[in-house]
Amino acid sequence: MTSLKLEQQLKATANHTHITYRRDIDGLRAVAVIAVVLFHAFPTFLKGGFIGVDIFFVISGFLISSILLRELNSESFSIARFYTRRVARIFPALITVLIACLAFGWLALFAVEYKSLGKHALAGAGFVSNLVFWSETSYFDVASEAKPLLHLWSLGIEEQFYMIWPLALFLFYRFRTHIPLAITVTVAISFGLNLFQAANNPTADFYSPQTRAWELLAGALVACAPSHWKPSVHIANILSCLGAALIVTGLVMINSTSVFPGTLALVPVTGAVLLIAAGPKSLINRIVLSNRLMVGTGLISFPLYLWHWPLLSFPRIIESATPSINTRVAAILITIVLSWLTYKFIETPVRTGAISRAKSVKFLSCAMLATAIMAMFIFAKDGLTDRVGANPIARYPNDLGRDPYLSYISSNFSRCSDIELRELSSLDASYGYRCFQSKPDMPIKILLVGDSHAEHWLPGIAEQFSDVNVGSFIQPQLPSLDSPAFKQPLDLISKDNNIETIIISAMWIDKIAPGLIEPEKQISRTLKTLSNASKNIYVMDDIPVFSFTPEKCKYGRRFSSSSKCEMSLSDYQKQKTYYSTILLSALKQNPDVKFIGVHELLCDTKSCAMTADGKLLYRDTNHLNIAGSKYLAYKLVNSGKLQK
Known part of the structure; x- marks a missing residue:
């Protein structure tokens, strides 16, 4: 499928939810996912690539809040419809990756490793991965590299945020609260907690939904901009260039030894906010982010994010060492192929309505439940110790x-x-x-x-x-x-x-x-x-x-x-x-x-x-x-x- 056809389908989805499709935001998604993938594959090459997750948070907060605010204003808001959309958006690719990891783990992992994978798959299916990994270890330690589902921590934070945010927005609207002011106050509280935890408990700061909420809310604050907000060409270009400069600075200057998120998270978050606020016609957004290659990458960014870490982590486990450069390059290439296939044959039919939304959501909910039960069984059975050829630890x-x-x-x-x-x-x-x-x-x-x-x-x-x-x-x-x-x-x-x-x-x-x-x-x-x-x-x-x-x-x-x-x-x-x-x-x-x-x-x-x-x-x-x-x-x- 060409990127033009993919874009047309996204426009159809955008029209259904009454928001204007922006190519540049898909391009910003591409920046975020490329940064994360490069950091995980070649950490010394792009030391600050992990800030791509923070960019994702801002984008997510902007897009989801834009939809919710428009529905509230048109009195068509429905929490049930919101979660139906989330299931259709998140479940197809996530279920595919979870099942693939459990299947490969059955062949390749020792019992204690497979038990751990079952636990992490169950956490991923329940969107609590951040809480589980928070209880286990630090994100940047050596053992983290041998956890194929570690990257689902960010998805856990997002979904925990969206368990509360639609209802919070509804209450703000219902009681005629000044929504931008309410969001600003909430951002300040979350950011303050982030600073406190950065100084006292960095691991909690990294994984806690309370200390990360301000990043999603920063995007929500941009979504509150009035419909007539259209900066002049000169201002838009300044915002665009400044935003890009902040993101590049973060990618180059921030690294895994930095206190993060902490104050430094302001760099990628502010950069993403400025790029979104600059609008699609601003300099960087128009020339760089709206490029067809960037847009195409952005369209497959979610499955790309889901696939890349297991494909880098499993070789690390098998070799009990950092994989060779050739292996990591091959893993990235396979990631791209699997991401495109996942998008075209699994995500797109559900998102574009080729398959009935009601039927697909029921099926996906049952499939996720079955995946969770499978993962729970693996964990409860201590990693299936009777598997032939994959369990010397039992001896x-x-x-x-x-x-x-x-x-x-x-x-x-x-x-x-x-x-x-x-x-x-x-x-x-x-x-x-x-x-x-x-x-x-x-x-x-x-x-x-x-x-x-x-x-x-x-x-x-x-x-x-x-x-x-x-x-x-x-x-x-x-x-x-x-x-x-x-x-x-x-x-x-x-x-x-x-x-x-x-x-x-x-x-x-x-x-x-x-x-x-x-x-x-x-x-x-x-x-x-x-x-x-x-x-x-x-x-x-x-x-x-x-x-x-x-x-x-x-x-x-x-x-x-x-x-x-x-x-x-x-x-x-x-x-x-x-x-x-x-x-x-x-x-x-x-x-x-x-x-x-x-x-x-x-x-x-x-x-x-x-x-x-x-x-x-x-x-x-x-x-x-x-x-x-x-x-x-x-x-x-x-x-x-x-x-x-």
């Missing part, structure tokens, strides 16, 4: 994955008996505390504090100090008195006279990242407070974070015949460059605090390995398994790094 249940590790911890350790810590870890679900100890009903003598990179030392440290009660108190934030989640626990820990030794450990590469407010002062003040409480304090360096999984090292996998267990020492040193400077500086200010280096245990003069003495030490790319915890803890104690 080694204690080696790999998060679930076997947590099962071991739950079976071999007790929940903390300290009344205050126990109540804190059980009552404050919003912070997700977890507290275990090696001996039941005894006061803790040695306490591991930090995130999961502290807890994975618990089996080994407890084994080496078998005569005392060893505990772990963990939470995903930086273990600092300035972290909202850690202030109360650290106050309690410092005042607990039973606790003699505190070992602080974390995934420092994630916790001490550019943008964190005064990390050196935070850590130094925390160490000083604990030291002044007469505690024996250790700060443990982090283990290497590998770009491949243990499966690559130990087990064979379908579609892959190579194995890899090592990374270069220089790569590990690069990981440490930023956080080590801050950690060591904080330690110099607290000479009584001891630093535990671990790289000598896993690295030689050239490389670092996730194996030692024939043992696999990791359960994923960045966590020790049970054997690894015990092996390395033994080495730490016998080398004198950790003293009994």
Whole structure:
């Protein structure tokens, strides 16, 4: 199908909903999706490509709000019709991609991976992916690359927004509220929350619908412009050029180490707002965005977005490493072909009315429900462990994955008996505390504090100090008195006279990242407070974070015949460059605090390995398994790094 025919069909859809079709907005969609795809395929080439999602949010807010406002003004507003349109727009391509991922996962993934895919597919079908990924990890960490449905977080935010927005607009209209003013106030509240979370909880800031709503509402604010709004040619060209300049600046200057969204999100959001407000006849919109190639790409942008990440992520999983350039280029080409086929044969018949809208919506709703049930079954059955040739993990249940590790911890350790810590870890679900100890009903003598990179030392440290009660108190934030989640626990820990030794450990590469407010002062003040409480304090360096999984090292996998267990020492040193400077500086200010280096245990003069003495030490790319915890803890104690 030619782009001209596609455009004509879009015009027909636009006329049905009483909005004027704009070629330049499809061109802006193209900019957004190309940026995202290039960033995911070649992150060093276009470091700020992920801001394409923010551009999508503005476009979506503008288009959907334009339709809703026109329907309200013409008294033809219907929430049922709105959701019918959303089903027809979102479900066809999404169902196709979810089923394709589950089918390929059945062939290629190990049980723990397939179980995870089932969970994420279920979240995608229920439009809560952002909430699930928020609970799991940081968007930019290594493990994220091995989640084929990670990109559905943005769709979750959109659909959660649209669960509320039509009704909110209706109420604004019904009670004669000044809609632009109401939207402006809501934008200010959401943006303020975004700034607060950017400084205190960047992961929440990234995934939360509350901190992202202002981006969609920025588009809605443009939709409120009166129908007679037509800037002069001169003004329109200025707006257009300024908007394009902001987007280009964001693509080049913003990167994955930036505090984002935060204040920086204003760059792509404002750029998109200016380009939309400039109108289709402005300079950049007319010449660049309305180009036939850009418009054609924009028309298939939704399936293009849905297909690209699984096609890049699955090779990453199979190879347990970043795919070669040839593989990534091939993935993009296949993405384009599948996107066009999805648009022509699956999306277009539904959107243009070639298939009855009522029948198609019923069918799509049933198909999505069936997909969700299938995903739930895969998750409930632990990734279908009986699949032939795709499940070596079932033969080694204690080696790999998060679930076997947590099962071991739950079976071999007790929940903390300290009344205050126990109540804190059980009552404050919003912070997700977890507290275990090696001996039941005894006061803790040695306490591991930090995130999961502290807890994975618990089996080994407890084994080496078998005569005392060893505990772990963990939470995903930086273990600092300035972290909202850690202030109360650290106050309690410092005042607990039973606790003699505190070992602080974390995934420092994630916790001490550019943008964190005064990390050196935070850590130094925390160490000083604990030291002044007469505690024996250790700060443990982090283990290497590998770009491949243990499966690559130990087990064979379908579609892959190579194995890899090592990374270069220089790569590990690069990981440490930023956080080590801050950690060591904080330690110099607290000479009584001891630093535990671990790289000598896993690295030689050239490389670092996730194996030692024939043992696999990791359960994923960045966590020790049970054997690894015990092996390395033994080495730490016998080398004198950790003293009994």
